Amino acid sequence: MSHSLADPATRGQIGTLSTALRLGALFGPSVFGVTAAGVALPEVAAALRSGPAAVAWVITAHALALGVGTAVFGRIADTRGIRTALLAGAAVLGAGAFVCVVAPGLGALVAGRLVLATGSGAMAAAGVALLAGVEPERRPRVLAGYGMVMATFAAGATLVGGVVTTWLSWRVTLVLPVLSLPAVPACLPLVRRAGSRGPLDVTGAALLTVTVSTLLVLIQGRSLRLEAPVVAALAVVAVATAGALAWWTRGRPEGFLPHTVIASGAFWVAVAIGVGVFGGLFATMYAVPQLLTGAHGWSVLAVGAALLPGAAVGALLSRRAGLLDAGKARGLLVGTALAAGVALAAAAVTGAAGGWLLVAAASLSLAAFAVTQVVLTGEMSARLAPQARGMGMGLLNLAFFVGGAAGSALTGALSGPLGLVRTLAVVAVFPLAAATVAFTTRR
DSSP states (O other): OOOOTTOTTTTTTOOHHHHHHHHHHHHGGGGGGTHHHHHHHHHHHHHHTOOHHHHTHHHHHHHHHHHHHHHHHHHHHHHHOHHHHHHHHHHHHHHHHHHHHHOOSHHHHHHHHHHHHHHHHHHHHHHHHHHHTSOTTTHHHHHHHHHHHHHHHHHHHHHHHHHHHHHTOHHHHHTGGGGGTTHHHHHGGGOOOOOOOOOOOHHHHHHHHHHHHHHHHHHTTTTTTOOHHHHHHHHHHHHHHHHHHHHHHHTOTTSSSOHHHHTOHHHHHHHHHHHHHHHHHHHHHHHHHHHHHHTSOOOHHHHHHHHHHHHHHHHHHHHHHHHSOHHHHHHHHHHHHHHHHHHHHHHHHHTOTTSHHHHHHHHHHHHHHHHHHHHHHHHHHTTSOGGGHHHHHHHHHHHHHHHHHHHHHHHHHHHHHHOHHHHHHHHTHHHHHHHHHHHHTOO
């Protein structure tokens, strides 16, 4: 007989609040890989003597590997068990942090961030798989607590990034996702379901990774000054691997892209919403700190402190979202995403005079991120079968983080010809599109 996290006899008296705190502490530090790192980007650029477009890969590479790591380790959680995913991911996370700390140049630093983010993705995959397995009657309360923890990380990330960068080093800021490691032992007692021992489908995972990675490089082809033959070759690779992935997936309903997940209309709606919100957040956290420090003369610490109040509001909104019914929660998601998009568009039109409109846009983007995490996790948790929860939530977060990576990569590519302020008009399209999809698909 299987037992849920709600059964005191089998969960070692781990209550609702404790469960939410443990899972939030496991997933939460992954936020530091983007928001805290975004605050540190000006220092990274100065220390490594690199331009804005090149430094954008510190966030873009992290977002890409975080998404891929979430999907791959989500599959491992389903087939080999969440315990295995947690322990293996912890080792990868630690190794990536070490590379980042000792990296002599930007190339090595980006490589270290790729490894670091893959391990951070394992923490995220295990966290959302455990969250999705909470009993339906307990899930709203756990989601509310989890949302508060996640939003607290999001709220504090900018300030933590500013403090650590100013008082310690930008290198320490870039490895803050290792703060997930202390939560690993605390989350192991929550593991109740063994893996299915099914195939991992390494081929499917590899094809998806190559396809997504190639597309992201193409997005930044201009800023990377890629020659036309290289761009053409990359385009061929992207089309070929995408076609191969479609062919491979069609004949393997239980493969890396399980048909029970990718055939769901609700899954693709969630993907569209999440890509818009995450794309807007990642792009904003790439552009806004650079604008505030470069154009307005703010210190890195001042940027972090200025973003904290608005992000704290996001923490309260995400908690509220976890306690609302599905329709009202979706409405809150629409409102925050719409507000973020409008603020970004206004910043672009006004030239971001004074800097405070930039702060408002970034704060609203953080709030939309926090609310979206809670709302979409709750919606999809109720739809996924137990044997596909790790993979389903992993794929969903892969799409979210790849959308985020595309947002920051596109912003880096456009910052040269358009300038960062005008690029905000393009960034605004991401959350506005998410709000539109979320509103038109309400039930």
